[in-house]
Amino acid sequence: MHITQLNRECLLHVFSFLDKDSRKSLARTCPQLQAVFEDPALWPLLHFRSLSELRKDNFLLSPALRSLSICWHSSRVQVCSIEDWLKSAFQRSICSRHESLVSDFLLQVCDRCPNLTSVTLSGCGHVTDDCLVRLLRCCPRLRVLRLENCARVTNRTLAAVAAHGCALQTLHVDFCRNVSAAGLRRLRAACPRLVLRAEHSAAMIPDQPPRGPQAPGPGLRKLLPR
Numbered sequence: 001m002h003i004t005q006l007n008r009e010c011l012l013h014v015f016s017f018l019d020k021d022s023r024k025s026l027a028r029t030c031p032q033l034q035a036v037f038e039d040p041a042l043w044p045l046l047h048f049r050s051l052s053e054l055r056k057d058n059f060l061l062s063p064a065l066r067s068l069s070i071c072w073h074s075s076r077v078q079v080c081s082i083e084d085w086l087k088s089a090f091q092r093s094i095c096s097r098h099e100s101l102v103s104d105f106l107l108q109v110c111d112r113c114p115n116l117t118s119v120t121l122s123g124c125g126h127v128t129d130d131c132l133v134r135l136l137r138c139c140p141r142l143r144v145l146r147l148e149n150c151a152r153v154t155n156r157t158l159a160a161v162a163a164h165g166c167a168l169q170t171l172h173v174d175f176c177r178n179v180s181a182a183g184l185r186r187l188r189a190a191c192p193r194l195v196l197r198a199e200h201s202a203a204m205i206p207d208q209p210p211r212g213p214q215a216p217g218p219g220l221r222k223l224l225p226r
Contacts, residue, residue: 003033004030004032004033008036008039011032011033011036012036012039012041012042015036015037015042016042020053020056020058020059021058023037023042023058024037024057024058037060038060040060040062040063040064040065041064042060043059043060043061043062043064043065044064044065044066044067045065045066045067046059046061046065046067046068046069047068047069047070047071048069048070048071048072049071049072049073050072051070051072051101051102054070054101054102054105055101061108061109061112061113062112062113063112063113063114063115064115065109065112065113065115065116066115066116066117066118067116067117067118067119068109068113068116068118068119068120069118069119069120070102070105070120070121070122070124071120071121071122071123072122072123072124073122073123100126101126102121102124102126102127102131103126103127103128103131106127106131106134106135107131107134109135109139110134110135110137110138110139111138113139114138114139114140114141115139115141116135116139116141116142117141117142117143117144118142118143118144118145118146119135119139119142119144119145119146120144120146120148121146121147121148121150122146122147122148122149122150123148123149123150124149124150125149125150125151125152126152127147127150127152127153128152128153129152129153129154129156129157129160132145132147132153132157132160133156133157133160133164136160136161136164136165136168137160137164140164140166140167141167142165142167142168143167143168143169143170144168144169144170145161145165145168145170145171145172146170146171146172146174147171147172147173147174147176148172148174148175148176149174149175149176150173150176151176151177151178152178153173153176153178153179154178154179154183155178155179155180155182155183155186157173157179158173158179158183158184158186158187159183159186159187161187161191161194162186162187162190162191165191165194168191168194169193169194169195170194170195170197171187171194171195171196171197172196172197172198172199173196173197173198173201174197174198174199174200174201175199175200175201176198176201177201179198179201179202180202181202184196184198184201184202
């Protein structure tokens with residue numbers, strides 16, 4: 001029996017055991033299997049292990065998507081987590097190659113996947129509050145949001161959770177250094193039923209703007225030559 005003789009339900013079941021690349025390769029063999037690949041029912045879950053995977057065309061974004069995970073574990077994550085004004089020219093060049101990848105991808109998710117219930121972002125140092133605010137607004141069924149080592153996440157995201165995360169049950173903001181203890185207290189007061197975890201976040205040193213040269217005080221000015 002040839003695989004194309006199986007009905008759509010059986011083909012979807014077969015495809016479900018394959019990774020994204022294997023699904024795409026099988027879909028290229030004939031129009032019938034391409035149609036299975038493009039069936040939204042095949043894509044309720046998406047997991048990405050590197051940012052380069054976001055550029056590929058081996059997956060489908062649709063309203064059927066329920067769970068999204070982007071977990072980037074690489075030495076480059078440490079570079080991206082450095083404050084921008086402290087980065088060398090070489091470090092900035094590394095970051096420029098993928099700086100907007102996750103944010104642009106999440107904007108597509110906001111437009112195409114309104115039924116998301118779970119999102120995990122780990123090592124996504126360039127994801128901003130603006131992007132997460134939009135995600136919370138566009139995905140009203142979101143129940144779980146896990147953020148880990150997302151250096152640009154601040155108290156604005158916590159405020160957006162209180163304002164727009166009506167369905168949210170679990171929030172993790174681990175190793176997010178720009179989340180403060182005061183912001184966490186305000187969120188706990190606003191959402192007492194929310195399961196909130198913030199490992200090491202408030203205890204980390206937040207980003208500091210560069211300090212410019214300060215003008216000398218009056219006493220020092222008297223000592224300076226005229």
